[in-house]
Amino acid sequence: MSVLPSRQGLSGAEVLDRRESAGGEVVLRRRGGHCEVIVNGCFLMDTVDGRSERLLVRAALDELAAVARPSVLIGGLGVGFSLAHAAAEPRWARIAVAEREAAIIDWHRTGPLGAFSAGALDDPRVEVLHTDLVEYLAGPGERYDALCLDIDNGPDWTVGAENDRLYGPTGLASAAARLNSGGVLAVWSAQPSAAFEQALREAGFTGVRTEEIVVERGVPDVVHLARRA
Numbered sequence: 515m516s517v518l519p520s521r522q523g524l525s526g527a528e529v530l531d532r533r534e535s536a537g538g539e540v541v542l543r544r545r546g547g548h549c550e551v552i553v554n555g556c557f558l559m560d561t562v563d564g565r566s567e568r569l570l571v572r573a574a575l576d577e578l579a580a581v582a583r584p585s586v587l588i589g590g591l592g593v594g595f596s597l598a599h600a601a602a603e604p605r606w607a608r609i610a611v612a613e614r615e616a617a618i619i620d621w622h623r624t625g626p627l628g629a630f631s632a633g634a635l636d637d638p639r640v641e642v643l644h645t646d647l648v649e650y651l652a653g654p655g656e657r658y659d660a661l662c663l664d665i666d667n668g669p670d671w672t673v674g675a676e677n678d679r680l681y682g683p684t685g686l687a688s689a690a691a692r693l694n695s696g697g698v699l700a701v702w703s704a705q706p707s708a709a710f711e712q713a714l715r716e717a718g719f720t721g722v723r724t725e726e727i728v729v730e731r732g733v734p735d736v737v738h739l740a741r742r743a
Contacts, residue, residue, distance in 0.1 A: 530626060533617035540617045542626070549593065549626050551618065558667070561630050564595030566702060566727040566735035567664060571599045573725055573737055574660040574700040575606070583607035584659035587692070589647035591618055592664055594631030596702075600662075601634035609639050610658070614646040648680050651688040660698045661689055668703025668736075669710040681710060686717035693742040701738040714740045 527543040527550065534540075538554040550560035571586070578584045586606055588596050591613035600609050613619055619642060621627040622635055634640055643650065647665055669681040679685045681701075689699055699719060703710070706724060714722045719740035726734040 531617065531621065533615075535615055535617065537614065540615050542617070542621055544626070549630075551593065559592050561593050561595075561627075563729060564593070564599075564630075566729070566737065567592070567595035568599040569725060569727055570662045570664060570700050570702045570737050571596050571603075573739055574662050574698045575603060577698040577739065577741070578659055581659055586610070586660040586662055587612065587658045588662045589650075589665055590614065591622060591631075591642070594622055594627055594634065596662060596664055597634045597640070598630065598632040601632070601637045601640060606639060608641075608658075609634075609637070610641045610643055612643040612645050612647045612650050614644070616644060619644060648677070648685060648688075651680075651685070651692050655692065657692055657694045658697065659694050660700065661693060662700045662702075663689070664702040668705065668707065669701070669713075669738075670703070670705060670707045681713065683713070683717060686713060686719070690718060690742050695742060697742045699738075699740045699742070703736050703738060705733045706736050707738070710738060714738065718743055 527545040529541060529543050531542045541552040543550050543552060548561045551558045584606060585608040586600060587610045588600060589612040591597060591611050597611050600606055622631045635642060665680055666677040693699065711722050711724065720743050722740045725737045728734050
């Protein structure tokens with residue numbers, strides 16, 4: 515990766531790399547031994563606590579207990595907690611991960627985030643798709659038994675307005691079309707959303723429920739779960 519000279523910001527965070535992309539500026543910072551990703555000046559994710567990202571994958575797999583060797587699409591790569599958790603589970607037969615930011619993929623392959631994805635990108639079951647998830651789901655392609663989506667901060671709190679499409683009727687229809695019959699949609703969110711639960715039902719999903727993870731800031735992270743009928 516193209517590493518910038520280390521420098522401390524007013525926030526006490528050390529800038530490791532900064533890239534310009536189609537979606538704007540993407541910055542990797544280190545703070546107190548942890549990494550964090552900032553997009554267009556807004557905090558997006560960090561490596562402090564990956565419990566809810568792991569729950570995203572674990573809950574989807576639990577819902578697929580009757581499927582011997584399921585497949586999963588993870589969107590996006592982020593700091594790697596979801597992918598590493600999936601790769602550690604031998605039941606997954608195929609693991610695809612969609613990430614639109616080339617910088618984030620680079621930071622996993624050759625940079626500091628590789629410590630958190632724990633070599634998962636080298637797993638023969640794993641395919642990294644450098645693509646925009648919303649566009650990928652809307653296009654033609656193969657189906658999966660599970661979609662585990664961790665895009666932006668969730669349905670009610672997006673940094674990039676273009677990500678709003680994923681959580682509306684068109685995006686949910688695209689997600690359903692990419693699921694096998696009985697397949698599971700798992701969606702990470704930085705806060706609970708009753709409106710998104712209703713949107714899932716209106717899109718034809720069944721078994722809609724929400725699992726919460728208590729975090730230090732007070733509002734729990736959640737995973738919304740639903741099935742394609």
